[in-house]
Amino acid sequence: MRAIGTWFKGYLLQFIVLVIVLASMYAFYPRFHVESSIERIMPLGVVAAGLAVTMIAGEFDLSIASMAAFSGALTIVLSPIGLVPALIISIIVGTALGALQGWAIAKLGINSLVFTIGTLILFRGLTWVVTNGVSVRVSDVTATDVFRDKIGFLTPLSLTGILIFIALGIFLAYTRWGREIYALGGARNEAIAAGVRYKRGMIVAFAISGGLGAVAGGMTSALGGSASPTAFGSLLLGALAVVLVGGISLAGGRGTMVNVFLGFAIIAILSAGLSAMGAKAFVAELFTGVLLLVVLVFDYLIGAIAENDRKKKLRKIATSEA
């Protein structure tokens, strides 16, 4: 019972926000459906999960939205061989590119923000080349039906998203490789000194983020039957908002998939509310930006207060000993 209590306490803030958001949505819109709002932006959750893994590892993958656009385009272009095999190939390609990226970052010891802003441009260029600069569609419109059939009460997209959250959560929390990612993010030098393999950790983290970017982009395109070279322009911002609202630390080494899921649920419900009000895309972007800033400053204030408390305690100890 106590374990559940402490577990709950770790996510208290996110739970409170989630309940408030949910309650206010039902109060404003009696016909509101949580499931449908989460369903609609599931790709955002998947990308956020990928971004979270690199952030836990103390790195940052700016290229993830471009990777999503690239995989989306690749899925559609390869669709003559069948949409499902095309999707699988794109995901494999995305994961491989991600792994390569992680290997290069580890090998060079380069700042991942610098490297991934280069690959952000590069993957976007690949997308333009693959699509020839225009929107592409599947030739067989019935091919997308596979992705619309519900399994139980979930669509394939939601099911994939939820399975990814669960699998990734277990991987990070209970496997050796997962724990190594935390170690590399929390205290890199100590971790390496203790025998954690830095290069492997980076490859795994970036392969996961590349792969998840590919899953999100590929599934979105497979579902809609089309891809555009300029797609997913504001995906990075959205994913960052999800991750930070969920409470994952920018410093690395902290946060779990539960954090990401709670952040995702909050953003999903809010954005459903915005679109229910008939707000345009740029209003949503404004809103996400403001939210991100509020979270950043709030996070800073909590950190400052905690630091103050710690100092006060230390001072107390020092004076009582003297």
Next chain:
Amino acid sequence: MTTTETISVGFQNRAGTRSLINFLRNWALPILVVLLFVLSIFLVPKFAELTTIRAIFLQASLIGIAAVGMTALTLSGNMFSLGVTPTVILGAMVYIWVGEGTTSMWLGAAAAIIVVVILGIIQGFIVSLGLNAVIVTLAVGSVIYGVTAIVTKGALVEPSEKVDLAGFATFDIFGIPLPIVVFIVFTALAWFLTEHTLIGRNVHLLGANKETARNSGISPRATTVWAFIAMSLGFGIAAVIASAQIHSVQADQLPNLTLDTVAAVLVGGTAVTGGDGSPIKSAIGALFIATIAQIMVLTSVPDGLKQLILGIVVVALVVILHVLRKAGSR
């Protein structure tokens, strides 16, 4: 005896390699730009014409002014801004609104620069609390984009016929278009400010070693805010020039400006970890990117391939510069 000799020889060799590496680090890009120019004159049709050279420099001036400004932020150890496009678009709109209202392009320019700088100061304060500049500028950028899109309802902002706001783009000094002159003067000024003033040196030191900077009495907050002011000055001037050049602006225009600007700084060779670099490097980086873009236009490379080539060039140069820097500091 022999061991001492081998050691000393080894040292000399290492010193020699190091100076070669440092030479490459500082001169590789300028040499590359010159090579690119010379080769293109022979290989690319129509490259050796005055209109082409003019187009390259005009293109470079917009990216370059923004990149030179951003160098201050990079030097201070705050990496880069991901909000260039929305900030410049907002400045361009302010230029048109105020210029139209007061019928003076000078007042319009002043207003645009002041608005952009105020936004920069606000972001500087937020970042100086210890927050990540990349994320703060991304967030603020999306807020600015949202606001401009809502205020203009996504429509074009256009000056009426009776006011001439294109003066900053059409004016010539001895045949050199004003944007290019502004680019050169701004780069020179930025170089002087970063190398020869107290604030500039403080920005350098803050980026090189934050703790040392603080211990030697430099205020991280004030210095960070100054870096943001320098960057915003660049964005403000770029906004005025962009607005004068493209005549009418829309909230989602100039989509590539942010990445081009960041690419110019990175390709130029300023260290993203801070403390090492120069505005001149970023200016040459912008020239390099503009040259490549122009060559691709002249050889009619398809749009898609342009992006890919730019991406490959950025990744390759960033990696090479990183390796050289590591080797040079060893």
